[in-house]
Amino acid sequence: MLNNNHKNLNCAFAEPLISYLYGESGAAEKAEFEAHLKTCASCHIELTKFGFTRSAVHEWRVEEFDKLATPVIELPSSSIKTQTVATDSRSWFSDWRQIFSFKLALAMSALAIAVVLVGVTFMALNFRGDNIDVAEKTANDKVIKTAVSPTVEKTVEPPKQTVDTNKFAAPDLPVKIVNQKTAAPKSPAIKVSANAPKNNSDNVVPVRAGQNTNKGNQKFAAVPKSKIPSLTDSEDEEDNSVRLADLFDEIETK
Amino acid sequence: MTTDLTDEQLVEMAIAENPQAFGEIVKRWERKIFALCFGMLSREEEAKDAAQETFIAAFRNLKNFRGDAKVSSWLHRIAVNQCLTTMRRLKTRSESFLDDEDESADKIFVAPSGKMPSRTAEQNERVAIVRQAVNALPTDLRQIIVMKEFEEMTFQEISDALDVPLSTVKSRLYTGLKQLRMKLERTPVEIV
Known part of the structure; x- marks a missing residue:
């Protein structure tokens, strides 16, 4: 007698049903599920409907996919060259040189910026100092001129x-x-x-x-x-x- | 000579500048990857492009391949990501490239009165409905159905490829088949 009360297969029989459907259940699991099918109408119906669904998907595959030829996969030569060049330059010396060339460039840039900043500061201070000196000189000149009538x-x-x-x-x-x-x-x-x-x-x-x-x-x-x-x-x-x-x-x- | 080697050994040879090794990998997996792309995208040209891009991406990222993972899982992950990227691009290009097929899926195929429909037309309609129903599934469920039905991978292979437990593969496949069955039952097209 089939038991129609079994509504939800997710709890216990979902995985055995799927394994049985695709023929991947082990011997013990297969025997257990076949024994269950004799007493469970829901699992029986579910298994039958899943079979129809699989057939529909299989038909789609046969009608549309199996006719297609496998595309020829072409790797662009540029990527192969890039890969080859990349692997050629993977020696420790080249890696070290790449790292240090980058760091050297960074350091040189920082040094150049620092030199420019120092130069600008120096020029600004000199310009200000010249102004002060000129002011002092002019003031002193005035003092001298006024002191010595x-x-x-x-x-x-x-x-x-x-x-x-x-x-x-x-x-x-x-x-x-x-x-x-x-x-x-x-x-x-x-x-x-x-x-x-x-x-x-x-x-x-x-x-x-x-x-x-x-x-x-x-x-x-x-x-x-x-x-x-x-x-x-x-x-x-x-x-x-x-x-x-x-x-x-x-x-x-x- | 290279046919006796495992995928992982071939990848090691390819990393060591042996282009023939990667060619062997392509030869082994191109059909399955193309099937996955076709099942995910349902369009031949997009599937070809996605498969092509998958192997190019794999070739360019050979150095990033982890030795503890399987090549199949690595390739499938790249392919799925490529398919998702293609789907997003197509969706952006035209609101949704599935909209047209949504409309066709909603249509109920009715045979003209007094005239027997040709088997080819009926088949085509049925196939279109199934394709649309599969496309309407969530990505993770669709992916597993395609891997099972198109690539004919075992549960264990899918588990390895997706890096998920075996029970997760089975439960997702069960849920996917159930949702697909429900979608197909809403259409009065005979399922052979």
Whole structure:
């Protein structure tokens, strides 16, 4: 008796049915399924309908495919050549060379970019530095021009005689302060420094180029000589110390 | 000489710059690959092109062939991918190249009254319906039916080719045949 209650073949008999349908079931599996077919009408019907379906597909194949000739597979010569070339170049040296040629090209490109960047930066800095120098030069020129007035410029003479004779005439600030307090009254130039006549060359000292460039030019147009320690001031200080030493020596001798 | 070698040995020889070895592989598999392509695409010209492209792709990617896989599985995978690419291209070209056949599949073949239809016409109609029904199946089910019916591969070979378990092959084939039967039962064309 066939059992028609078996509706779903997916659970247990799908695979045995397919194997049996295509004749690929083993001996034990075949016997088991044939025994099941005697009692299962659904499997019997399913197997019959699957047989019809297979026949339909087989007919399609016979009618349309089996008549067709097998196409001639032609591998393009370019691909064969490519393959051959590729296999020829598969030595370790060629691989190494390919890798390093690529890396070398990359490194060269990076180096070129770096050189260009450095060059551009250098040029930009130089251009800026030139501008600064030009600005400083122009500013200094203005300072010099303003410091040395046309009238004074003709009469100014550098104090050559004092530089050679004084060994200790360092232009340090403490020395200047000491000189202003101690040796100022002795210098006759200081007395006339404030309201000195224009043609007096000792009253105006030219300011050297590069000094006080960041300050106003008019403030340093003409510096009175009284505010600047002269080389003779430090000489006086040296003389005083020598005198004190002489006094101590005299005391000791006495 | 090369006929005694396995597919894997032939591939190794082909990698070692022996073009005759790959020619032997082509000779062994061209018919089956063509059958697979025809079953998947249902068009002769597209199937030829797909088979051609399959072997070209295989030849160009010989170095990528894994030794642990079978050549048959490798070739089938390439062929299926090639067929899917062709189907997408055809679908893009004309909305769906199956639309025309959908319409023909919906038609019910009725013999003219008073005149016996020729067997050839009836056969052609039946074949067209079957072809359309197979084309309407999902790709994974259609692929297995074609491999079984056109290539006559065993379950184990299909399992190896698709890299799926044997039970999966059987269950997919069962489902595919069931869906195909249902599609064919909707058409009043006699199945011989």
